[in-house]
Every structure is written in structure tokens, then in C-alpha cells.
Amino acid sequence: MSRNTPRSAASGKSGKGGKGAKVGQVARPRWSAKPARPEATDREGLTARTAPPVPAEQPAERPARQQSRQSDRQSDRRSDKEKQPAKAPRAERPARPARAPKAAAAPRAPRQPSGEPLVGTRYEVEVGPVAHGGGHCVARHEGRVLFVRHALPGERVVAEVTEGTTTSRFLRADAVEVLEPSKDRIEAPCPFAGPGKCGGCDWQHVSPGGQRKLKAAVLTEQLAKLAGLTPAAAGWDGSVEPVGGKLAAGQVPAWRSRVQYRVDAETGRVGLRKHRSHELQLIDRCLIAAEGVTELGVEARDWTGLESVEAIAASGSSDRQLILRPLPGEQLPLVELDKPVSIGRVDEQELFHRVHGRTFVRERAGDRTWRVSNGGFWQIHPEAPDTLVDAVLTGLEPQWGENALDLYCGVGLFAGALAERVGEEGAVLGIESGKQAVADARHNLAALEQVRIECDKVEALLPRTGITETDLIVLDPPRAGAGRETVRHLVALGARRIAYVACDPAALARDLAFFAEGGYRPVSLRAFDLFPVTHHFECVAILEPAAER
Numbered sequence: 359m360s361r362n363t364p365r366s367a368a369s370g371k372s373g374k375g376g377k378g379a380k381v382g383q384v385a386r387p388r389w390s391a392k393p394a395r396p397e398a399t400d401r402e403g404l405t406a407r408t409a410p411p412v413p414a415e416q417p418a419e420r421p422a423r424q425q426s427r428q429s430d431r432q433s434d435r436r437s438d439k440e441k442q443p444a445k446a447p448r449a450e451r452p453a454r455p456a457r458a459p460k461a462a463a464a465p466r467a468p469r470q471p472s473g474e475p476l477v478g479t480r481y482e483v484e485v486g487p488v489a490h491g492g493g494h495c496v497a498r499h500e501g502r503v504l505f506v507r508h509a510l511p512g513e514r515v516v517a518e519v520t521e522g523t524t525t526s527r528f529l530r531a532d533a534v535e536v537l538e539p540s541k542d543r544i545e546a547p548c549p550f551a552g553p554g555k556c557g558g559c560d561w562q563h564v565s566p567g568g569q570r571k572l573k574a575a576v577l578t579e580q581l582a583k584l585a586g587l588t589p590a591a592a593g594w595d596g597s598v599e600p601v602g603g604k605l606a607a608g609q610v611p612a613w614r615s616r617v618q619y620r621v622d623a624e625t626g627r628v629g630l631r632k633h634r635s636h637e638l639q640l641i642d643r644c645l646i647a648a649e650g651v652t653e654l655g656v657e658a659r660d661w662t663g664l665e666s667v668e669a670i671a672a673s674g675s676s677d678r679q680l681i682l683r684p685l686p687g688e689q690l691p692l693v694e695l696d697k698p699v700s701i702g703r704v705d706e707q708e709l710f711h712r713v714h715g716r717t718f719v720r721e722r723a724g725d726r727t728w729r730v731s732n733g734g735f736w737q738i739h740p741e742a743p744d745t746l747v748d749a750v751l752t753g754l755e756p757q758w759g760e761n762a763l764d765l766y767c768g769v770g771l772f773a774g775a776l777a778e779r780v781g782e783e784g785a786v787l788g789i790e791s792g793k794q795a796v797a798d799a800r801h802n803l804a805a806l807e808q809v810r811i812e813c814d815k816v817e818a819l820l821p822r823t824g825i826t827e828t829d830l831i832v833l834d835p836p837r838a839g840a841g842r843e844t845v846r847h848l849v850a851l852g853a854r855r856i857a858y859v860a861c862d863p864a865a866l867a868r869d870l871a872f873f874a875e876g877g878y879r880p881v882s883l884r885a886f887d888l889f890p891v892t893h894h895f896e897c898v899a900i901l902e903p904a905a906e907r
């Protein structure tokens with residue numbers, strides 16, 4: 359455990375919260391005192407202090423379906439569900455359904471696009487810059503904008519329209535022929551990548567360095583457009599840092615420790631969805647899947663009767679988990695695999711049921727073991743947790759005795775790291791809306807008395823905590839970002855430093871503009887290629903009050 363000198367003792371001054379402390383005395387954490395208002399509780403009226411210890415194999419909660427980083431973050435937004443484990447999956451019934459069955463809504467007729475359809479029409483175009491969000495580049499044909507996938511800036515390609523009509527504001531297209539290739543173009547190593555095929559990877563046709571240049575261009579553009587910041591003004595060196603060891607040319611990094619496969623209803627074989635489609639690309643191997651996922655052999659089996667199979671291979675432990683989702687009205691098939699694997703089932707109400715083995719996997723990060731239950735949120739790249747924690751700690755430089763908030767804390771990754779730095783004289787409050795994640799966080803950090811985890815939405819709970827100031831804040835929101843109201847509340851807490859962990863550069867840039875309104879400026883920004891071969895990446899921005907620069 360790394361410890362810093364107690365700030366108050368070293369400086370002879372008390373911390374902000376310890377106004378009454380004498381020289382050399384360590385300031386008491388402000389949050390150890392009773393909050394001015396009733397302490398925030400979870401839905402059962404339990405606080406971090408009163409919550410009973412969570413037994414290892416308890417009724418489970420909802421899983422987070424994690425197909426891509428985007429759907430990972432979307433899954434964060436799903437509401438909590440009570441879950442009931444069961445030995446006999448067919449007989450089991452959840453104790454308390456979390457959601458009333460949906461009322462049958464009158465089917466809405468799909469909106470008919472106006473104009474003549476252009477799908478299939480081909481245009482020869484010069485490809486312009488990469489655009490945010492879909493792995494596509496911008497091109498123009500006779501004044502009309504095309505978002506072209508499978509292309510690279512500067513290329514001359516034949517683009518075939520995949521969506522749009524003569525009256526559409528813009529068209530979507532795939533580059534089906536490359537007339538003048540970019541020097542960053544490579545032969546796609548995956549046979550399932552390419553126009554009309556698997557939508558999982560965006561940039562199989564781009565060299566690793568080329569992918570990072572595209573990501574850097576997206577971040578640069580979003581910072582300028584939404585925050586009015588140049589890279590230098592954001593404290594960013596303009597690079598997207600590679601993560602993981604060097605690979606031989608043409609080798610694809612096998613980083614995805616979680617893959618959600620869809621099952622083809624007719625053949626029972628698994629596949630991944632095509633881009634912007636419910637259609638499946640059947641696959642017999644996913645090149646970016648981690649070895650532990652591939653070893654489960656999901657692609658080789660018949661999964662008739664299921665809608666999806668999520669495979670999880672924990673990093674740093676041998677835990678493996680399959681989360682099966684049967685088709686409506688279908689029974690769970692008998693699953694026999696060569697490898698030891700825990701199996702869970704998700705029902706139509708999104709309730710998780712234990713079928714076999716554990717309801718959780720154990721991940722390793724920061725010399726700590728993390729319980730993650732029911733497929734709940736955990737970074738997918740095996741090196742992501744340590745990379746992000748290191749960037750956050752380097753940027754914040756937490757001091758002994760300081761108080762910190764970990765917002766959107768999941769199973770407690772940053773709260774644990776902060777707690778070790780601020781020590782017993784400090785205090786860390788984690789806030790997380792997922793009930794099972796909160797149970798996991800409390801379990802994972804039970805030995806750290808300075809940590810308290812509360813269950814609620816950040817925006818709902820923060821104003822109720824009675825906390826009026828803090829030293830440090832980490833926020834790691836879902837894709838949508840924190841938003842104006844939450845940012846407004848955060849800047850009012852007067853933190854010495856704020857670490858913003860972001861998976862969407864647009865949401866980050868927008869929120870940086872809100873922070874600027876509140877007097878906070880980024881002093882450093884780092885970007886990490888934690889989702890190689892896709893257009894996604896992760897950022898860590900460190901902010902300080904502008905006056906302190």
C-alpha cells in the first residue's frame with residue numbers, strides 16, 4: 359500500500375475539512391461526521407455501514423450485456439433487477455420481478471423514407487476525414503455527404519450506398535473498391551470483416567498506427583467543435599497511446615475478455631451482428647476475442663433455442679462464465695463444455711439466474727481481486743483497469759488524509775485505488791446506481807474502512823449527501839457523459855483536482871465545456887487505445903480550477 363505523508367501533518371496546516379485541527383494533527387475526514395441530512399441509503403434502507411456482508415453466492419442481479427464498448431455503456435443504463443438463483447432453471451421463479459411486463463403496444467408502422475431509394479448505387483469518391491462515432495469517413499458526391507465505412511482519409515474509392523434515398527440529408531455507404539489506397543491500409547486479417555459483413559470491428563483494414571491516428575483525429579475534432587480547445591489547451595500531446603505488447607505485422611490483438619454472440623435461429627450457430635443491422639454474420643472465430651474466450655469453443659457448438667451467449671474470461675483468474683439468454687418460450691439446452699465454466703441464464707424480464715457454478719467472476723487489478731457478478735460492468739481489455747487507475751492516480755496525486763468521490767464507481771475500481779492513497783485518515787465515497795455492482799463494491803472494499811459506497815444515481819444522490827466540498831473527484835460515467843447539471847454540482851464542491859474517465863470523446867468534450875463554465879480547465883489529457891480494431895478509445899482528463907494555473 360503506498361501512503362503519502364499526511365498533508366496536514368507535513369504542512370502544519372489542517373486540511374480543508376479539519377479547520378479545528380492543531381498543527382501536526384491529522385484532519386478528520388469530513389465525511390466521517392454524520393451528514394447534515396439523513397445518510398443516503400440503498401433501496402432497502404441500508405447504508406454502506408449497515409449493509410450486511412454479502413455472501414459469496416447470493417441471489418443474483420441483472421447482467422450487463424457487453425458486446426461492444428458502446429453497448430457496454432448502454433447496458434450500464436439498464437435498471438436493476440432482483441435475481442434468484444435456481445438449481446432447476448425451468449422451475450425457478452424470480453422472487454420479485456423488477457419490471458412489470460410491458461403492455462402490448464400497438465405496432466407502429468415503420469416510417470417510410472421519402473424519395474427514391476439509392477441503396478446499391480455506386481459513386482466514385484475522394485474520401486475525406488474520419489468522423490466521430492461509427493468507424494466511417496466523410497466523403498461528398500455532387501454536394502451530398504456520404505458516411506463511408508471500410509475507407510480511409512485520402513483514398514479514392516467506389517462507395518456503394520447502404521442507406522438513404524434521393525431526399526436524405528446524407529447517405530451511408532461502404533467502400534467496395536479501393537482505387538487509390540492509403541498507406542495505412544492493410545489486408546484485413548479477419549475473413550468476416552468487410553462491406554456487408556461483421557459489424558464488430560471497424561478497422562480491420564487499418565494498420566495499428568493508422569487506427570490510433572484516426573482516433574486522435576476524432577478527439578482533436580470533438581475538442582475543437584464542442585469545447586473550443588486545441589490539443590495543447592487541453593493538455594494533450596495529440597497521441598492515442600497503444601496498450602499491450604507489440605504484435606507481429608498482420609497479427610490482431612486478442613483483447614476482448616467478453617464477447618456476446620448472437621445465435622442464428624435456424625442453424626443454432628453463433629455470429630455477430632452486421633453494422634446497423636439485426637442480421638448476423640456467422641463466425642467460427644473472433645480474432646479479437648481473448649484466448650480464454652476462444653478456448654471455451656462457443657463458436658463450435660449448436661445453441662439452438664438461445665437468443666444469445668455471452669462468454670466472459672476473467673483476467674488474472676481462471677474464472678470463466680457463460681450467460682445464456684433463451685429465446686422467448688424456449689428451454690435452456692443442456693450445456694456441456696470441456697472447460698470448467700459457470701453458467702447463468704437471463705430471462706425475458708432481464709432477471710439473472712444461476713444455473714451452474716458461481717454467479718460472478720474474479721478479476722485482478724491493482725493487486726486486488728474484484729468480484730464482478732452477473733456479467734456486470736468491468737473493463738473488457740485486460741490491461742484497461744491498471745492503465746486507467748495509473749492515469750487517474752498520476753493525474754490526481756492523492757494525498758494522505760484527503761477526501762475523494764468516485765462517481766459511477768461500478769465494483770469500486772477507482773475507490774479502492776484512492777482509498778489506499780488517502781489512507782485511514784482520508785475518506786472515499788463511491789456512488790453507483792447498479793444494485794449488484796454496489797454489493798460487489800462493498801464486498802471488494804470491505805477491508806477499507808475509509809470507503810463508503812452508496813447506491814443511487816449520481817445526479818439524484820449528490821445533492822442529498824450534505825457534502826459541500828471535497829479534495830478529489832473521479833468520474834467515469836456511461837457513454838452519455840455526466841451532463842450539465844451533474845457538472846454544475848461537481849464544480850461547486852471545489853475539488854483540488856478532478857479526473858474524468860471517458861469512453862466517448864464527444865460527451866467528454868461537451869462536459870469539458872460545462873466544466874469551463876464552472877471555472878475548471880483540463881491540465882492534462884491522455885487517450886488510450888483500449889479497444890483496438892474498433893473506433894472506440896478511452897480518455898482520462900485531469901481538471902483543476904482555472905485560477906490555480
Ligand SMILES: C[S@@+](CC[C@H](N)C(=O)[O-])C[C@H]1O[C@@H](n2cnc3c(N)ncnc32)[C@H](O)[C@@H]1O
Nearest residue numbers: 434735766767768771790791792815816834836
Ligand atoms: C463506465 S462504468 C464505470 C465503472 C467503474 N468506474 C469501473 O471502471 O469499473 C459506469 C458505471 O456507472 C453506472 N451508472 C450508470 N448511470 C449511472 C448514474 N446515473 N448514477 C450512478 N451510476 C451510474 C453503471 O452501472 C456503471 O457501473
